[in-house]
Amino acid sequence: MTSSPLVRLSKLLSLMLRHEPGTFGLTLDAEGYAPVAEVVMAARTRLPAVSEADVIAVVETVEADKRRFSIVDDEIRANYGHSFADRIAQAARTPPAKLWHGTHLNAIERILREGLAPMKRQYVHLTTSESIATRVGARRGQAVLLEVDAAAAHAAGVVFYQANESFWLADSVPARFLSRRSR
Numbered sequence: 001m002t003s004s005p006l007v008r009l010s011k012l013l014s015l016m017l018r019h020e021p022g023t024f025g026l027t028l029d030a031e032g033y034a035p036v037a038e039v040v041m042a043a044r045t046r047l048p049a050v051s052e053a054d055v056i057a058v059v060e061t062v063e064a065d066k067r068r069f070s071i072v073d074d075e076i077r078a079n080y081g082h083s084f085a086d087r088i089a090q091a092a093r094t095p096p097a098k099l100w101h102g103t104h105l106n107a108i109e110r111i112l113r114e115g116l117a118p119m120k121r122q123y124v125h126l127t128t129s130e131s132i133a134t135r136v137g138a139r140r141g142q143a144v145l146l147e148v149d150a151a152a153a154h155a156a157g158v159v160f161y162q163a164n165e166s167f168w169l170a171d172s173v174p175a176r177f178l179s180r181r182s183r
Helices: 003-019 036-043 052-061 105-114 130-140 150-155
Strands: 069-072 075-078 098-104 124-127 143-149 160-162 167-170 178-181
Touching: 003 036, 003 052, 003 075, 036 052, 036 075, 052 069, 098 105, 098 130, 098 150, 105 143, 105 178, 124 130, 130 143, 143 150, 150 160
Parallel strands: none
Antiparallel strands: 069 075, 098 124, 098 143, 124 167, 143 178, 160 167
């Protein structure tokens, strides 16, 4: 597959593994994994030519810095971003001292007043990368970068979960641990 079909497959995998597994006949385990073979068969209902090699290529190459998916043995999962009711289990971890959150100009005042909440997702998404946070924030307009004092938040009892090397999750982050950064 060329790059464009891999991006289409990545979007389909996100729909299947993050938002609507039941629509595709998939059952995810408590950590969000499903057998790769079942995911390939389900994906073929929309993209008939999909192969296991294509799924692996998506995991390894499509926005690789975001590490949206993981394959362990013969199972695949979305690492973060789930919107369905059953919460994906994540292991609590001690975060790095500083994390980043990208948002847009229209949301910044509310966030600085009320803190970060997961909205329609299961967790708040944070990253170790300023550039990733900026790209995420730019999806809905002018990007605004927030620095998260993760060390202080963690010391105050905020629980953090590591989704992968680039992304961290939290149930919420109070406003007192956030500061706006200029780009």
